[in-house]
Amino acid sequence: MKKKTSEKTRHVVAWLNKAEWDQVLDYLYSKDPALQKHALHRISAWKGRFGHNTPVAVGSTADLVRCQVLDSSGQVDGEALVLLYGMALVRFVNLITERQQKGVARPLRRLASKMNIPEWIVNLRHDLTHHRLPPLKWCRKGCSFVLDWLQQEYWSRQLGSRLAEDWDSAEEEEDEQEWSKRQEEELALRQKEREGYKRARELLISYEREQFQTYEELMESGSQGLWPEPSADLSWILAQITHFNTESREILIDALVQDGFLIPTVDQLESLGIDTSEGAVDPLTPSLPRVFLRFWLPLLRVLNSPSFIGHLLDKLLAELATEPANHRSFYITAWISEILLCNSNRQRKMKRKDKIFSNRQQFRWQHLISACVNAPCSATPYLLQQILSDMDEPLPSDTQENLLRLCSIYTQTGNHGNHSPGNPDPTQPVYTLQSLQERLRGGATPHKHAPPTEDLHEHLSPEVLQERNSALRGSAWQVCTDRVPWKLYPLGKVPGQSEDPSCLMLETYTTFTIFDQQVELDKLPQHHGNPSGLVQPKTAADGPLWTHSDISKLKAGLQLF
16 A cells, blocks of 8 residues: 655654643743753653654753753852853754764854854853853853753744754755855865966976076087077977966966975086085075076066066065075075166166066065065165165165164174165164174274273272262171172172072071060161071060160161162
8 A cells, every 4th residue: 555645754753742842841941940850851761762863952952951950059169060061062062063064174153153153152162162161150141042042943943743953944055055166166276276386387397408408508519608599399388388377377476486496406506507505605695696597587588577577576575584594595585686686777777688677667665675674584684775776766865774774683684885875874873783893893992091901990099989988887788899800790690609599598587576576776786697597586574665766767767779
């Protein structure tokens, strides 16, 4: 016998009937602990029947109501309640949002927002999991909100005895489809980028092979002049690179600034006959070897549009900001310097055949200054001077001088007279340690009262010594006339003092109050050592206590230094 198509799909549930369901729902939200306990017992029975198939919303509601019952009993302290509430809230957020992951990890805040769960609930869960435990009042507030949310989103949506665990609406299904579509688009974009990088590297490697072959032919012929015009094979490769540049300029520039291309390896430099020793380059004034520049000139000349040059310069400065002082940073600064040199007014008047481009580029000068100072290295003053001297609207001379001076201080490169916009005023203060040492060794005139051999020791006359001793009479201090090299001792330390800080601790001491002592102020002995072992406590039976007049005299004699 065939089953009727109009017959409704039946579900196996753990509750007896709709009446039991309604009763448990009423008891859970009744605010009466006795009724809530009865409802919790019924849910425990449901779990025994359902097992792992118990609806998440039912389990979360029971956990949170159980926390409220324990809270109302007054038998659990605050810290334990925070832990109970915290575990229930963390499980609620994790279990509810877990159903929305769909196999792809997504932020909890986004999932919670789609389910109308406010962000502060997710933040509360984050604090409970990773940070200091929140106050109890916030846990109670979170519990009340979640219970109301469960009542609206789950309990009130159950019809008859049907189990409606699936809360996804048509709008949420559309969001899931949109999310999946976006994920597919991002994967396709990343795949396209990987293929683009692969294609760019293949073209650049082909270009290098042709240029190395040309260089070997030059060496065999003994020609030391400029490289010949591109061959047919090289012209075809350059055409391919030019076409790739119109479609994926950023990918091409990213590939160019990688090691092995514009940043040569040691093997590549040796193949071109370039000296790779440390003394062969000057990091303060970076410059490209002419052979290496001519190696890349055919490629850069076919790509020397203002847009490409600007993007390449920005990329080089961005790479410099993340590089330490090494081989790579030198060639990055050398390329930056070469681009700025080609654009300078003085260099454009000189007809150089090694120039990358001939027409002046309109750079964003303020942006270049910011990018240059944000990528400090030993060559920064040199590059900054190139930028400042080539600006269409130069900065004031004092601003340039101060900027270069601060840049030299930060990079510890000293003063570079050749690269300064003007000769610094010798009367200006010395800003660097190197300048101070040079001035002390060079032209500084010794003090007429203190020969240099005596190392700034002060000469005190007998009258001055007597005057200072009189001023210190009656105190624990005295004038030191020994020839002590004070410059060798830091502030707060005296000759002969031990390095162990425990030497400043008292070995023996006696605790007493001033009202338990008898002291004659006029006959108080003067001691320069530790007086704690000489003072003995006295009681009222040995003599009269201190008077208020004596205490006032003590207060009047106190001095703060």
